[in-house]
Amino acid sequence: MGDTYQYGKFYTEADIPGGVTTAYKELILSFQPKYWELNNNNGTNYLEYSRDGVERSGKLLAGEIKEDSLVLTKFFIRGQAGTETFELWIYG
Numbered sequence: 001m002g003d004t005y006q007y008g009k010f011y012t013e014a015d016i017p018g019g020v021t022t023a024y025k026e027l028i029l030s031f032q033p034k035y036w037e038l039n040n041n042n043g044t045n046y047l048e049y050s051r052d053g054v055e056r057s058g059k060l061l062a063g064e065i066k067e068d069s070l071v072l073t074k075f076f077i078r079g080q081a082g083t084e085t086f087e088l089w090i091y092g
Helices: none
Strands: 003-005 008-012 025-027 035-040 047-050 058-060 065-068 075-079 086-091
Touching: 035 047, 058 065, 075 086
Parallel strands: none
Antiparallel strands: 003 008, 008 086, 025 075, 035 065, 035 086, 047 058, 047 075
């Protein structure tokens, strides 16, 4: 799952079994990152992410990028229509 680089790991919607849906789905992380960057590659729809799969932690509009230094133990993502594409870079 994901592509490994020297300083981190890169994930896309292809790394979520069944892809992005309108319900939160967990993206299995290979390690606990100190930093992360999420890119919403969709041209029209928003993405929402959560650290527990219940409460929304944030929302990215179409084309928006979010960087954060919150330590993640789990990462959940869902889309407005369920067909969104994204890139998640974790490192640290």
